[in-house]
Amino acid sequence: MQTPGSYIPYEYLPILVIMMISVMFSVVVILVGSIFRLARPYKEKLLIYESGNPPVGETRERFSIKFYIIAMLFVVFDVEAVFLYPWALVFDSIGLYAVIEMMLFIVMLLIGYVYAWKKEAFNW
């Protein structure tokens, strides 16, 4: 087991390369296309689509508060889901202790979950 920061994580090199290739791919496709394709913009063409009418009013208006609540709940629950991963990986070596600990963890998670449900955070 190596301590983080003391070695080069070379297993991740292919990830870096595939990321660079995927960015290059989309840039090249767009740039090469721009040589061949037409560009005849005029004012009406550059308007945003609104069922054929000229756009009316502000686009980024206020929207439902529910989206914010969902975003906050996501942060809480996703972090808890990620906490389950290391537990699942070392499950074999810890045994009964792991099972009991995780039951406690899931019960605590459920308390928050039931609270959010009672507050009608999941209702639209």
Added chain:
Amino acid sequence: MDISSFYGFLGTDTTDFILRMIIMVAKIAVVIVIALLHVAYSTWFERKIIGHMQIRLGPMRVGYHGLLQPFADFVKLFFKEDIIPSSGDRPVFQLAPMIALFATISSLAVIPFFNDFVIAKNMNVGLLYLFAMSSLSAYGIILAGWSSNSKYAFLGGLRSSAQVISYEIALALSLVGIMVLSGSLNLVEIIEAQQKHWYGMYVVVQFPAYILFLICAFAETNRTPFDLPEAESELVAGYFVEYSGMRFSLFFMAEYIAMIIMSCIAVTCFWGGWTLPPVVMKALPFLAVVPGLVWFLLKVYCHLFLFYWVRATVPRFRYDHLMSLGWKVLIPLALANIVITSIVKFLF
């Protein structure tokens, strides 16, 4: 810094290093090209299947039974004018499809296609990396919806981000059972762990998790019945309504590659990847002649067919139903699955 292991991986001298880099880049290029070919032909496959399910023929004109249709579509999209709305946020608008494609193509790196053919071998955070990338692709959608400055796109982007993050939780929880059973996040090790059992596929013991995973995969990739973000009849096309030409097709590719990747994860985690169950191999030993890639692709194609089948059969959800299904049904079921799996594994 201990760099000896680095040289061990990248070769002993400069020529060796360059050779290894070339092999790596070639491998990646092959995988990406094959994935893009699959995108092209899965559009054809989808239109054909949905056509026949609706007693139509689907594409027939370009080539034999429309087999050249994807290339005709590509040529059309390639030469289309690239329209950027004047009131939109130009740099973000241009960046959004690239982010979407970047996240999905990068996920291909940890998928084991056959025997040891993985781009990033020995990467022990495989599944976590896949979840991270599928979350990242939500950025492309949100930024596209926001920067278009169109009401349809804005609503589509909002809906889509809320939907993707809601189902992300259930998706992440549905695979914890697999991790408990296999004790690994590395996809190759998950397949090897499945081979230790006579049934050779975790779908046998994790069937509820498999169903949960499939439902979440449909929602994550914005496919019917969860295609609210791009609901044609209410939001025109949702977040990419303002996109045209090549930028539109980048979104399109991202969506289809995401679908293929979800199928690959399902095949790897639940269906044993490129392997067959040991019990089948024992009964029919001549099947060992067939290369593993064939089994892998067959399983992936079955999942892709399922995506299209569902699209042709099931009507779209209502948004409040979608949210309550995700939060009130799928998450408790996924947690119950984790509890039951861990108790059963502990007792036996």
